[in-house]
Amino acid sequence: EVTWYERGGGNNFEFVQWTDTGAALVNSAASTVKVYQNAPGEGGAVFLPSAYQIEMAAPAGSCLDPGFNVRFVKHPGGVGNLTQCEELLAGLRPITSENLSVQPLLDFWSSGGQGNFESGVPYPTLQPDVDDNHFAIEVTGFIELTAGWHMFGFNSDDGFGLDIGGHRVCEFVDGRGVADTNGSVYIPQTGIYELRVAHWEGEGGAAGELYYINPDATFVLVNDTANGAPAVCVAVEGGGGGEAPVITSIEVQGGNVVVTWEGGTAPYQVQVADTIGGAWSNIGAPTNDTTATIPADGAAGFIRVVPGS
Ligand SMILES: [Ca+2]
Ligand SMILES: [Ca+2]
Ligand SMILES: [Ca+2]
Secondary structure, three states: OOOOOOOOOOEEEEEEEEEOOEEEEOOOOOEEEEEEEOOOOOOOOEEHHHHOOOOOOEOOOOEEEEOEEEEEEEOOOOOOOHHHHHHHHOOOOOOOEEEEEEEOOOEEEEEOOOOOOOOOEOOOOOOOOOOOOOEEEEEEEEEEEOOEEEEEEEEEEOOEEEEEOOEEEEEEOOOOOOEEEEEEEEEOOOEEEEEEEEEEEOOOOEEEEEEEEOOOOOEEEOOOHHHOOOOEEEEEOOOOOOOOOEEEEEEEEOOEEEEEEEOOOOOEEEEEEOOOOOOOEEEEEEEOOOEEEEEOOOOOOEEEEEEOO
16 A cells, blocks of 8 residues: 655656565565656656665674664653654653663564564563553664665554664654554665664553565564674774764853863764754864854754764
């Protein structure tokens, strides 16, 4: 079933079969959607995945330390959708406790339905088969993928958002019992890409699993490399995932914001975003300093410091 709408004019879509070698136009139950600007075949038709803002984090083969970084956050209650989950993870809602761990797979189960895989482990700090409520996880890591199409899915209770290379692959923004939500991503170049999952539990059952969909439509848990799934690691050679700069103070001085940080390795790049999940843009050039003064020209905003290049 496809639900389709578009806001501008002149766009179109067609069904394509997803294969391990590319995509071919067919009518098939095993299909995905290929989206063009202008009708396929017309002059000026552009296959939109080529315009994905997907950035390779590191070359293939530079993965270190397999697994996922999992940040587990408990809160007093009141998180019921993905926006509120992201606010909680960003520290904009009360947090009662927090835990960091490395997990080999994402197959968590607290209570209720277990999803596609019954191998689930408790969420960090929780007991199995106990109806804990009001928590969220933020998962980060690096996934190694070959160029071309890849399909992923997340089975969850409640919802989630999955990003690869900064591209939203799939999401379910409201509460639900365990169910699959799948999505595909076009990887422009073989390499290692950042991966992030935000997922929360409000009340009732709770479970979450991240799987890869093989071309024959079978599922395998991501990072189950023994069964052919793509590898995920917590860090890569040469930086990404290594010691990151940590912001130690943000002060308003006149019409400016002075941000100071420590750790990481110079050069640094300061970036800002207007909204949670919004695009990050560079402020100033890469710097070897550990402080920067930037104009406070918005009612609200977010600041981060990343490795410069
Ligand atoms: Ca499961
Ligand atoms: Ca629960
Ligand atoms: Ca639930």
